[in-house]
Amino acid sequence: MAESVVTTVPGGWAVLAGILLCGLAFFAVALDAALSARAQGTGGGWGAPLGRAARLLRQRRRSTVAADTLLWRIGGAGMLVGAFLMIAVIPLGEWTLADLDVGVVWFNTVDVMVWALVWLAGWGANSAHGLVGGYRFLAHGVAYELPLMFALVAPAIAAGSLSVGEVAAAQDGVWFVVWMPVAFLVFLVGVTGFSVWGPFAPALAADIGGGVLAELSGVDRLVLQAGRYLFLTAGAAFSVPLFLGGGAGPVLPGWAWVLVKSVLVLAVLVWLRRRIPLLRPDRFMEIGWVVLLPAAVLQDLVVSLVVVWKG
Amino acid sequence: MYSGIVAMALVALSVVVLLYALHRAAVITAEPLTVLPAQSGWMPQEHALSRFHARWYLASIVFLAFDVEMLFMYPWAVVVIEKGISAVVEMFLFLGALLVAVAWAWREGAFRWA
Amino acid sequence: MGLSGALARLAVRATRVLVVEVPGHWATRMEVEHQLLRRGWRPAWTPADADVLAVCGVPGPELSELVDRLWEQMPGPRVRADITSPGTVGSALDAAAALLLDTPHHRTDAQERAQEPEIPEDADHGGHGGMGHGGMDHGEMDHGEMDHGGHGGMDHSGHGGMDHGGMDHGEMDHGGHGGMDHSGHGGMDHGGMDHGEMDHGGHGGMDHSGHGGMDMAPGGIALAGGGEDRDGLEMDVLHLPLGPVLPFWPAGLVLRCSLQGDVVVDAEASVVDGAGAGGPGPGPAPAAVVWCDQVMALLALAGVEDAAACARRARDALLCGDEDAARDAVERLDRTVRRSWLLRSSLRGVLLLDRAGLERHGLPGHCRGDAHDRLLSRVERIRAEAGGTEPTPAEDGGVPWAVVPDLVTGLELASVRLAVASLDLDPHPAVQAVGHG
The missing domain is CATH 1.10.287 (Helix Hairpins)
Known part of the structure; x- marks a missing residue:
């Protein structure tokens, strides 16, 4: 392996990475609550994450008759764990926890894990609402996952590497978002998809009483909900080395730029949720396959032609 | 190379354990309640776990x-x-x-x- | 104590309320929704997520039973607030907030309440019409020796002329997941069967489909039975009643759906307690308020939260007579709904009714088109009403609830919800006849 462009820090720093991730996710919850309160004309809402967490910590856990409890709990807690695993390969400026030479594939691996987790959380409750919710998510997954994979490949082609650090370093002159905007947009669609967020939340929607969430209470609900926000945060943070130049930027040090860019992407995703209707799986299936997938493949073609022509 | 990932997994697991421990300390009763699945208050007619037509x-x-x-x-x-x-x-x-x-x-x- | 008190105070700021509307008590429900948001509380969608059960109006016997069961499903800390009039909403919610803080009370409640749900021993799962129990003869059956490892409650629905006289289940061990499905056998004679040495431990996985209506019932609830889907595949059928306590659902309406996957293959509509059992309500709501409420439900189900919030503000402003605020909110609602092409693409084609369809179902002319057309025309009517500039077009009647099953059969669940929300269902339905899908 060639000389690495990022420094791998000892494992102990994982604690700091975890704290940063939680902090950003906390911001996402607060922003969402504040926007929600503003739309309702009530104001406030910034303190919501604390109140919500306290409520769920005080609330009793419940189980349903003949529930598949083990699988159900794996689904919930797995969401939280998965988001942490995802950020392990994101370089914070010049440091990274794990400089995998297949970092991009690692991201992909973790996001596919969400399929199993959400479905398990829906299945385990032995409730019709949860079951319908779980399958709704799988239907979404079948439609968003392939375009997401092709979007992930675009920066890797341009950098000639699957290491996240090298992809970020390859954007010295011009950020990838500038000449692969389609891949960037498809990537963000994928991020909202695996976070079960915004338009991709029919699995948790009101029409089926919260779907996968319908039977969860107490800390079991807390870990699943936190997991969603953490995944949204991790996905937003991953777009920074992939498309937004990593730590590149004037004045501020690299790590600060990574955080600033992550917060901006995250804020946009949180804000958009309120304006975009739910994409019902049956409608999105066709969009995913007939619009997003060819678009992402074409983007890859353009990117590979450009790199071959230049290099 | 993978030590960072292992460390991260440990941190994540300890967050889960911490949350469950906090819950145990703060909750009104640690013992989970067993209930019927939510169906607007109606009795479920059968178990939901079934061959779902995907x-x-x-x-x-x-x-x-x-x-x-x-x-x-x-x-x-x-x-x-x-x-x-x-x-x-x-x-x-x-x-x-x-x-x-x-x-x-x-x-x-x-x-x-x- | 100081710490847990602080935690409780923090938690109460995020309280979630499960709102039950007794048909006709729309004013109380709207006032509850209004006051929730002012406190920074939010509505809960299922009992699992609820801290407060707010019952608006005095429920009749059938709804009371459902409300009691919802109450049993709430995890706790839980508080029940019975609110009989809009004037008492504030004080009832204050009292609920105060009681939520009382941790010792909730600890006692958690210890003393039933820890497991009560499942009737007989297989007739209360009020779920449509199951054929005719001609059952349990007379000769001997359950005395059966050992279901404490799970009790077999489901012998539809046994026809079976004779279980000599069955000996004495040594059966149904530990855990059973998984036996003996559906649909009629007329078998199990007389000489000896299940003596069978061991169904663990996941069993025995599938005797086509063998007699002897459903093993883990936890006292039957396993799903099969049925042919529209493609001729045999798939399990789940029965899911929608309503009366479901977010953004017409008060009192119950739609008993048979689901294959998430497609409604059969439905049956009724009204909880019949109509008029809800006691004296405040009378019919102003038309514009009802329409705003319906638009809010449709937008919320479609997932456009900002637009739904806008519709709610318009509704509340209309309700309290604040005309300027109402006009502003309605104008904004109109702009938002008209401009959003995403919303249009989401609602386009949902329950498309042409002239022939309207005639076949006996629906009024304003239901014509798809859910998006109906949304636009309703917002238009709200504008006319709130602006007071044009005379309100003559109302040609709401949609009778009995027609709903015919309309939604064959749709997928999300479309069913959007379709129901897009119709001008009579908010206080009167009992006429039960419709069949």
């Missing part, structure tokens, strides 16, 4: 075909600069063939199921 099974089969292709795509992405235009032509002929299959599946209605 009507998009055709799409999932098309997905599988394409998904396997990603095995080639990732390594290919790394060497495309080295190998030059021939690699691009080969890969996109292959992808083109798959997209023709997708178009055919679309025409057959594999992605419409509502």
